Amino acid sequence: MIRVVLPHHLRTLAKVGDEVRVDLNRSATVKSLLDALEDKYPMLRGTIREHGTLKRRPLVRFFACGEDISHESADAPLPDAIVKGDEPFFIMGAIAGG
Amino acid sequence: MSGIRILVGTRKGAFVLTSDAKRKDWKVDGPHFAGWEIYHMKGSPVNPDRIYASQTSGWFGQIIQRSSDGGKTWETPGSSPDDLKGPDGMPKGESNMFVYDGIPGTHQWYDGTQHPWEFKRVWHLEPALDHADHVYAGVEDAALFESKDGGKTWKELSGLRQHDTGPRWQPGAGGMCLHTILIDPKNQKRIFVAISAAGAFRTDDGGKTWKPINKGLHSEFMPNPTAEVGHCVHRIAMHPSKPSTLFMQKHWDVMRSDDGGDSWREVSDNLPTDFGFPIDVHAHEPETIYVVPIKSDSEHYPLEGKLRVYRSRTGGNKWEELTKGLPQKDCYVNVLRDAMSVDSLDPCGVYFGTTGGQVYASRDSGDSWEPIVRDLPAVLSVEVQTLK
Numbered sequence: 001m002i003r004v005v006l007p008h009h010l011r012t013l014a015k016v017g018d019e020v021r022v023d024l025n026r027s028a029t030v031k032s033l034l035d036a037l038e039d040k041y042p043m044l045r046g047t048i049r050e051h052g053t054l055k056r057r058p059l060v061r062f063f064a065c066g067e068d069i070s071h072e073s074a075d076a077p078l079p080d081a082i083v084k085g086d087e088p089f090f091i092m093g094a095i096a097g098g
Numbered sequence: 099m100s101g102i103r104i105l106v107g108t109r110k111g112a113f114v115l116t117s118d119a120k121r122k123d124w125k126v127d128g129p130h131f132a133g134w135e136i137y138h139m140k141g142s143p144v145n146p147d148r149i150y151a152s153q154t155s156g157w158f159g160q161i162i163q164r165s166s167d168g169g170k171t172w173e174t175p176g177s178s179p180d181d182l183k184g185p186d187g188m189p190k191g192e193s194n195m196f197v198y199d200g201i202p203g204t205h206q207w208y209d210g211t212q213h214p215w216e217f218k219r220v221w222h223l224e225p226a227l228d229h230a231d232h233v234y235a236g237v238e239d240a241a242l243f244e245s246k247d248g249g250k251t252w253k254e255l256s257g258l259r260q261h262d263t264g265p266r267w268q269p270g271a272g273g274m275c276l277h278t279i280l281i282d283p284k285n286q287k288r289i290f291v292a293i294s295a296a297g298a299f300r301t302d303d304g305g306k307t308w309k310p311i312n313k314g315l316h317s318e319f320m321p322n323p324t325a326e327v328g329h330c331v332h333r334i335a336m337h338p339s340k341p342s343t344l345f346m347q348k349h350w351d352v353m354r355s356d357d358g359g360d361s362w363r364e365v366s367d368n369l370p371t372d373f374g375f376p377i378d379v380h381a382h383e384p385e386t387i388y389v390v391p392i393k394s395d396s397e398h399y400p401l402e403g404k405l406r407v408y409r410s411r412t413g414g415n416k417w418e419e420l421t422k423g424l425p426q427k428d429c430y431v432n433v434l435r436d437a438m439s440v441d442s443l444d445p446c447g448v449y450f451g452t453t454g455g456q457v458y459a460s461r462d463s464g465d466s467w468e469p470i471v472r473d474l475p476a477v478l479s480v481e482v483q484t485l486k
Contacts, residue, residue, distance in 0.1 A: 007157070007158075008133070009133055009134060009155060009157070009158055010158060012131070012132070012133075013158075013161060013174070038191060041177075042174075042176070042177040042191025043161070043174040043177040043191055043193075044191070045191035045192070045194070045195070046159055046160065046191070046194045046195060047155075047158040047159055047161070047194075048158070050159075051192075051194075051195045051197065052197060057157070057158065057159060059156060059157040060157065060158070093157040094157070096156070
């Protein structure tokens with residue numbers, strides 16, 4: 001069970017609270033986590049990653065255990081603390097504009 | 099009992115304004131999709147309770163929302179639990195998947211170089227006249243998409259974007275947007291669209307092939323002011339009883355065509371400035387039209403700080419200013435291209451929204467105005483539904 005914290009606007013879009021929980025039956029990476037998240041909440045498709053290319057949208061960032069992992073490989077293993085659910089995986093909108 | 103429902107898209111959410119047929123007491127419902135930009139909302143003429151909305155964000159991209167109860171509740175088409183239970187692989191979460199057909203190619207950029215076509219957002223949603231699940235979307239970078247399943251999936255009508263002139267289309271200040279879609283009610287295979295800054299186009303075969311219809315337009319900013327494409331058309335309007343007559347608010351100039359866009363002539367005449375964005379037609383008088391003159395392309399606000407709607411009862415050329423109830427000093431708002439609409443009660447109601455967050459209504463065809471709301475976020479679009 002991985003805990004995911006979504007930015008405000010995606011919470012309202014998916015009609016969820018502060019944190020969602022996603023089951024993963026395969027190795028935990030950013031890609032597999034986002035695949036599972038989008039399976040559970042299809043309305044999030046295209047909002048975090050581009051349709052087709054699955055590239056992270058430019059103004060979206062990923063944080064794990066206090067580290068910005070936005071630029072890490074999407075296939076890199078997630079930290080144990082994320083996989084065990086001790087720490088949430090943060091999806092954030094970049095600070096941009098006023 | 100009849101009533102009015104106004105769908106207001108703003109920079110920070112959607113609002114639904116409702117009234118009975120007296121049009122005096124208004125209920126304001128919203129914001130829906132708070133914090134998101136709502137470029138446009140429009141109801142189906144087949145089923146007015148079916149409403150489509152374009153919800154966008156610079157962070158999270160495009161979302162399509164749909165209501166089946168007149169705007170009380172909303173869903174992203176194809177993402178409901180019922181859809182996910184579909185036995186034959188019902189589309190999931192593809193309602194915001196606007197993918198150009200084939201290799202997108204390039205168009206002209208601001209500096210004259212070629213630039214790849216990139217989807218940014220849906221500017222305008224036009225529900226079709228034949229079925230509530232059938233809807234068109236005009237997008238930036240300019241292209242036309244169609245959905246026949248209530249917005250769950252979208253397919254580009256790529257004959258438009260792939261027109262030979264595509265590499266010569268260029269973005270206006272607001273981006274290269276397809277912002278106007280008009281369906282001929284007497285022949286639904288005939289559709290008119292307008293693009294900033296490419297011009298107006300027409301299909302007579304339901305969207306397979308397209309023809310630029312810009313003869314008679316004159317745009318000083320272009321190297322060739324009468325070129326086939328490149329004109330910054332801001333809006334086109336049509337009366338459903340007279341679909342071969344079109345009215346256009348161009349970047350500068352108010353224009354008219356009486357042959358389905360094959361040729362245009364200027365009807366600006368005594369307007370104090372012929373720059374502006376919206377143009378609309380009276381519900382019962384096909385020769386009565388409305389514009390909101392704006393000072394210039396460099397100063398997007400009314401002349402002299404006076405918010406004035408201009409009405410012509412002669413299909414152009416003889417314009418009268420309409421000011422009663424509108425601010426006549428220190429007013430520096432704009433009225434954007436999709437932010438004017440009419441109802442079909444008698445007398446005809448006329449409505450528009452401003453970048454200052456006001457929505458003004460006239461119950462008497464424009465003779466007098468009053469604000470329904472004054473302090474919404476900047477208004478991007480106004481669509482009116484007359485409910486039976």
